[in-house]
Amino acid sequence: MERNDIVIGMAGSGGDGVVSAGEILVSAGASEGVHAFMLKSFGPQIRGGESSCRVRLSGKQIQSHGDQVQVLGIFSWNDFKQFRGEMHLNDPVVIVMDSADKTSKDDIPIDEDIDRIIYEVPIAQLAKDKAGTLQAKNMVMLGVLSELFGLPDEGLRDAIRKKFKKKDQEVIDSNLKAMEAGATYVRDEIDKTDEVKFSFTPAEPKVLMEGNEAFAYGALYAGCRFSAGYPITPSSEIMEWMGRELPKYDGTMLQSEDELAAIGMVIGAAFAGKKAMTATSGAGISLMSEQIGLASMAELPLVIMNVQRTGPSTGIPTKTEQADLQQALYGTHGDANRVVIAPADVEDCFDVAVQAFYISEKYQIPVIVLSDQYLGQRKETFDQDALFQSDNGFMKTIKREVPTGEDLEDYKRFKFTESGVSPMAYPGIEKGMYQAAGLEHGEHGLPTSDVDMHAKMTEKRFRKNKVIAEELNFVRFYGPEDAEVGVIGWGSSKGAIKEAIQRLNDDGYPVSAAVPQILMPFPQEKLEKYLEPLNTVYVAEMSYSGQFYKYLKGFLRFGDRELKKYARSGAAPFDVSEIYNTVKQEFE
Amino acid sequence: MTETNVADKPKTQFKVKDYKSDTKPIWCPGCGDFGVLASLYQALAKLNLPSHEVAIISGIGCSSRLPGYVATYGFNAVHGRILPIATGVKMASPEITVIGTGGDGDGFSIGMGHVPHAARRNVDMTYIVMDNEIYGLTKGQLSPTAHVGDVTKTSAYGSIERPVEPVDLMINVGASFVARANAGDPKQMADLIVQAIQHKGFAFIDALSPCRTFRGIEQKKFINANTFKVEDHDHDPSDKRKALDIADSQEGISTGLLYVEERPPYDELYKDLRDRATQKPVPEIQDILQRYIP
Ligand SMILES: Cc1ncc(C[n+]2csc(CCOP(=O)(O)OP(=O)(O)O)c2C)c(N)n1
Ligand code: SF4
Ligand SMILES: [Mg+2]
Numbered sequence A: 001m002e003r004n005d006i007v008i009g010m011a012g013s014g015g016d017g018v019v020s021a022g023e024i025l026v027s028a029g030a031s032e033g034v035h036a037f038m039l040k041s042f043g044p045q046i047r048g049g050e051s052s053c054r055v056r057l058s059g060k061q062i063q064s065h066g067d068q069v070q071v072l073g074i075f076s077w078n079d080f081k082q083f084r085g086e087m088h089l090n091d092p093v094v095i096v097m098d099s100a101d102k103t104s105k106d107d108i109p110i111d112e113d114i115d116r117i118i119y120e121v122p123i124a125q126l127a128k129d130k131a132g133t134l135q136a137k138n139m140v141m142l143g144v145l146s147e148l149f150g151l152p153d154e155g156l157r158d159a160i161r162k163k164f165k166k167k168d169q170e171v172i173d174s175n176l177k178a179m180e181a182g183a184t185y186v187r188d189e190i191d192k193t194d195e196v197k198f199s200f201t202p203a204e205p206k207v208l209m210e211g212n213e214a215f216a217y218g219a220l221y222a223g224c225r226f227s228a229g230y231p232i233t234p235s236s237e238i239m240e241w242m243g244r245e246l247p248k249y250d251g252t253m254l255q256s257e258d259e260l261a262a263i264g265m266v267i268g269a270a271f272a273g274k275k276a277m278t279a280t281s282g283a284g285i286s287l288m289s290e291q292i293g294l295a296s297m298a299e300l301p302l303v304i305m306n307v308q309r310t311g312p313s314t315g316i317p318t319k320t321e322q323a324d325l326q327q328a329l330y331g332t333h334g335d336a337n338r339v340v341i342a343p344a345d346v347e348d349c350f351d352v353a354v355q356a357f358y359i360s361e362k363y364q365i366p367v368i369v370l371s372d373q374y375l376g377q378r379k380e381t382f383d384q385d386a387l388f389q390s391d392n393g394f395m396k397t398i399k400r401e402v403p404t405g406e407d408l409e410d411y412k413r414f415k416f417t418e419s420g421v422s423p424m425a426y427p428g429i430e431k432g433m434y435q436a437a438g439l440e441h442g443e444h445g446l447p448t449s450d451v452d453m454h455a456k457m458t459e460k461r462f463r464k465n466k467v468i469a470e471e472l473n474f475v476r477f478y479g480p481e482d483a484e485v486g487v488i489g490w491g492s493s494k495g496a497i498k499e500a501i502q503r504l505n506d507d508g509y510p511v512s513a514a515v516p517q518i519l520m521p522f523p524q525e526k527l528e529k530y531l532e533p534l535n536t537v538y539v540a541e542m543s544y545s546g547q548f549y550k551y552l553k554g555f556l557r558f559g560d561r562e563l564k565k566y567a568r569s570g571a572a573p574f575d576v577s578e579i580y581n582t583v584k585q586e587f588e
Numbered sequence B: 001m002t003e004t005n006v007a008d009k010p011k012t013q014f015k016v017k018d019y020k021s022d023t024k025p026i027w028c029p030g031c032g033d034f035g036v037l038a039s040l041y042q043a044l045a046k047l048n049l050p051s052h053e054v055a056i057i058s059g060i061g062c063s064s065r066l067p068g069y070v071a072t073y074g075f076n077a078v079h080g081r082i083l084p085i086a087t088g089v090k091m092a093s094p095e096i097t098v099i100g101t102g103g104d105g106d107g108f109s110i111g112m113g114h115v116p117h118a119a120r121r122n123v124d125m126t127y128i129v130m131d132n133e134i135y136g137l138t139k140g141q142l143s144p145t146a147h148v149g150d151v152t153k154t155s156a157y158g159s160i161e162r163p164v165e166p167v168d169l170m171i172n173v174g175a176s177f178v179a180r181a182n183a184g185d186p187k188q189m190a191d192l193i194v195q196a197i198q199h200k201g202f203a204f205i206d207a208l209s210p211c212r213t214f215r216g217i218e219q220k221k222f223i224n225a226n227t228f229k230v231e232d233h234d235h236d237p238s239d240k241r242k243a244l245d246i247a248d249s250q251e252g253i254s255t256g257l258l259y260v261e262e263r264p265p266y267d268e269l270y271k272d273l274r275d276r277a278t279q280k281p282v283p284e285i286q287d288i289l290q291r292y293i294p
Helices: A018-031 A077-081 A123-131 A134-149 A153-163 A169-189 A211-222 A236-249 A259-271 A282-297 A325-330 A346-363 A451-471 A491-506 A524-531 A547-555 A576-587 B033-047 B063-069 B082-092 B104-110 B112-121 B166-173 B186-198 B212-226 B240-247 B266-277 B285-292
Strands: A005-013 A035-042 A050-058 A069-074 A089-098 A116-121 A207-210 A226-229 A252-255 A276-280 A302-308 A339-341 A366-372 A379-382 A435-437 A475-478 A485-488 A511-516 A518-520 A536-541 A562-567 B054-058 B073-076 B097-103 B125-131 B177-182 B202-208 B227-229 B253-260
Touching: A005 A018, A005 A077, A005 A134, A018 A035, A018 A050, A018 A134, A018 A153, A018 A207, A018 A379, A050 A077, A069 A077, A069 A134, A089 A134, A116 A134, A116 A169, A123 A134, A123 A169, A134 A153, A134 A169, A153 A169, A207 A211, A207 A346, A207 B285, A211 A236, A211 A276, A211 A302, A211 A346, A211 A366, A211 B285, A226 A236, A226 A259, A226 B082, A236 A252, A236 B266, A252 B082, A259 A276, A259 A282, A259 A302, A259 B082, A259 B112, A276 A282, A282 A302, A282 A325, A282 A366, A302 A346, A325 A339, A325 A366, A325 A518, A325 A547, A339 A346, A346 A366, A346 A379, A346 A451, A366 A491, A435 B063, A475 A491, A475 A524, A485 A491, A485 A524, A485 A576, A491 A511, A491 A536, A491 A576, A511 A524, A524 A547, A536 A547, A536 A576, A547 A562, B033 B063, B033 B097, B033 B125, B033 B186, B054 B063, B054 B082, B063 B073, B063 B097, B063 B125, B082 B097, B082 B104, B082 B112, B082 B125, B082 B266, B097 B104, B104 B112, B104 B125, B104 B166, B112 B166, B112 B202, B125 B186, B166 B177, B166 B202, B166 B240, B166 B253, B177 B186, B186 B202, B186 B253, B212 B227, B240 B253
Parallel strands: A005 A069, A069 A089, A089 A116, A226 A252, A226 A276, A276 A302, A302 A366, A339 A366, A435 B073, A485 A511, A485 A536, A536 A562, B054 B073, B054 B097, B097 B125, B125 B202, B177 B202, B227 B253
Antiparallel strands: A005 A050, A035 A050, A035 A379, A207 A379, A339 A518, A475 A511, B177 B253
16 A cells, blocks of 8 residues: 555664664655654663663654654664653554564564564574674665665755765765665565555655754844753753854853753843743753842743653653643743743744744843653654744744933833833943842832832732733644534644544544643633534643643633543653543544 | 043043942941942042942842942842853853842852852852841841851851861852952952952952841951951962961961962853854855755
C-alpha cells in the first residue's frame, strides 16, 4: 500500500548514532519539501546510553509525532526495552534489525499480539566491510530503510554531505558508501513481503527547527537583547542559542550562578530598559518564583520561558509533562499578576516569543511562557513563509512607553491610568528617577503600608488584564461549530488533539476542539461561546491531578454538560489514537 | 586667547542636597546607617554624578531602605538579590554607575551564593554592606557576622557559630577593591566610597554600622575604640598577602583601603567578546531562518 505518511522508530545505544540517523532523515525530508517531525528520547546516561528516535514523514501537514510506529529499526533489542513504554507499535509492524543481535525471535521484547515482519540485515558487518568503520552503522540502516520503504534517497545523500561538510571528503564518501551498501543489500538479498511504501511529491524545501530554537529566535526577532540563565534540561538549548547569537546583535547572555541570580539579572536588565528574558525548567522555575512576584509588584516587563519537564522535584528531566500550569498561573505569594501563554507547535514558539515580548513591554508585566520538552526538543518542519506570520495574525514588536515632557515634571512611575499602564523610566532618563520596589508603594514609588493605597495599586496591576484580554485572546478551534462533543486542551497537546479531531470528523463523528494559546488572562468570551452547543466536554492534559481541568472549572459554567477529565501523568506525549479512542467512546 | 566654547561651559556642580530625596529615613536615632547615607551623599556630590545616571540597588533590611533616601534611580528589591540585579543593570547599561547597598544578613547569609560570582566576574559596581552584626529589620536575630557567644533573640545561649569575615572573604573570592570603614567616620567613609565608585571593577566596602536598638551603644563604642586606619601603618593595598594580614590584625579592626587590584571589569570583557562574535559578517535577523532550511 502506498502511503504518504510514515512513522519510523529507531533504537540503539549511544554509539549506534540513532539520533543522528533520525536527524539526517528529517533533514532529508525537509529538503525534499516533505513534512517531517522527529522526537528523540534518551536513557539516563550522559553519553553512550540507550537512545531512540521517532521520525514521521508525511506528504500532508502533520501535527504530532504520529501514532503507532510502522517501521522499527533496531540495533539492539536490549536498548529498545528502555523505550517500550513510549514507542507504541502498529499492528503489523515492520522490523529491520541488525543480525548481529542474537536475541531469539521468541524473546523479542514487543507485545506478542502484534504481527511482525522482520528483515535481518548484517548492519554492523556491512558498515565494517564497506565503510571501514562501525560508526557508519546508522548510515547502513538509513540505506536499508530508504530502499525498503521509498524514502527520499537523494535528500538523504544531500543531508549526509551537509552533516559531514566540516570533515574530510573521505568521511563523507565512507558514509555515502555505507548507505549505498544498505540499499544494495536490500536489492540483492531481501524479498520485500510487507506493504509499507512511502510516496511523496517533491516540493519547496521546508524549514526544520526545534521549539527551543524557534523560541530563542523569536525572542531575538522581538528585540530581546538580554538573557540570563542557568543550565537545566530541557531548556538549555535556549541559553546556548542566546549565548551564540545575542553578542552578534549587541546583546548579552549571562550564565548565572543559579536561577535566583538568573531572574535577578533579568530583572535588573528590565529595570535598566532592556527587553530581557530567561528560560528554565523544573527546579529552576521553582527557584524563580519569589522574584516573579517582585517583577509583578515592580511592574517590570520580562519574559520567563518554562520548558516543562516531568515532575515533581527532579522528576524525569528528559521527558515532557504539563503539570507546571498551576505554578505558572499562581506560583509566588500574594496576588501577583502575570500573563501565561502556551505555544502549541514549533513554529508557534516563535510567534509566542514575539507576542510575549509585546505583552510584557506594552503592559509592564512578567509573561510566563509554558512550553514543554515535547515541544522544545522536537524537530518539526513548516513552510518557509510561515515563520514571520502567525496563526492569529499577531506579529507586532513594540518599544516600551517611556515618560516624556509633562510626565517628567512630577514623575509618577506608578501613575493611575485607565489601562493600568504607567509610562516607565529607566536609568539614564533625566528626571525619571524613581524607586522600584517589592514593597507596596504609592504612585511615586515610595513605600506605603496604607490600606487604601494597597487596594488601589492591586486593582491597578490587575486592571491591565482587561486590556490585555481585549488585545490577545487567541484560541485555536477545530471541527464543526455545531458539534455536541468537544475537547479542550492546551499547549503542546494541540497536535494530537487537532489530528484526532480531523480523524474523528473524517470518520463521521461530529466532534470539535478548542486550544487556547493565552491562558491568563483567560479567554473567557471565546471559550464560553465555544461551550454553547456542547453536551459533553473532555479536558485533555498531561497532568495527573487535572490542573487545567480545575482551572477551567473556575471560569466556565458547565451547567448540565457532562465534564470529563482526560488527565494523565506525562513522560510520554499524547498519541493521536489516545484522544481519538477516548472521545469515540461517546458514540458507542 | 579667548577659547570659551560650548564644551568649556561650566558644568552643573551638584550639591549634597541634590541627592537627597523627600523621604525621611525610618531608621532609629543613633543608627549607623545615617552615617553611611550622609557619606554617600558627599561622595556623589564630590564625583558630581548626574542623579539620573546612578542606580542604587538594595535588598531587604533596615540598611536596604537606603535607596529610598537618595534622589537617584533606586531599586529596593528582595532579600539577598542585590548582586544579581545590580549585575543585570550594569551589563544592560554599562554607562550607569551602579551601587549596591544592604545588610550583613542580606549579603552574607541569604545572598551569599552571589557574592563570589559578582566578585570574580569583577562587575563594575560598588557594594556597601552596612554590617551591624545583627538582623535589624526583623528585630534582633543572629547574623552570620555575629561573634561566638553573642546573645541575640535567636541565640539565647550565645552564638556557637564562627562568623563570616567579610573582608577576608571578599579578598579571597576575587573582589578587586576591598575596604572597611567606620560609619562613625564620615570623612573616611565618603573618601572610600569615592574611590570605590571610581574603581573599575567590583568594589566592596564593609561599613561598620552599629545598630543602636539591638546592639546598644556598646557596639558603637567598641568600634570607635578598636578601629585603626591602615594609612597610618604604611599599608600597601596592592599586596594581597599584606591585605589579608592587616584584615586580621591583632591590633584591632583595620579600616581604609585594604586591597586593590587592576583587572578588566565584566562589561569590558563582554565588549571584547562581542567583538569576537562579530568578526565574521553577521546576517540580518530575518536571514537566520536560512540556516534552518536544509
Ligand atoms: C526570603 C526572605 N526571608 C526572610 C525575610 C525577612 N527578613 C527581612 S530583613 C531580614 C534580615 C535583615 O538583616 P540584615 O540584612 O543584616 O539587614 P539590617 O536590617 O540589619 O540592616 C530578614 C531575615 C525576607 N524579607 N525575605
Ligand atoms: S534596628 Fe538597628 S539597624 Fe535597624 S534602624 Fe534601628 S538601629 Fe538601625
Ligand atoms: Mg544587619
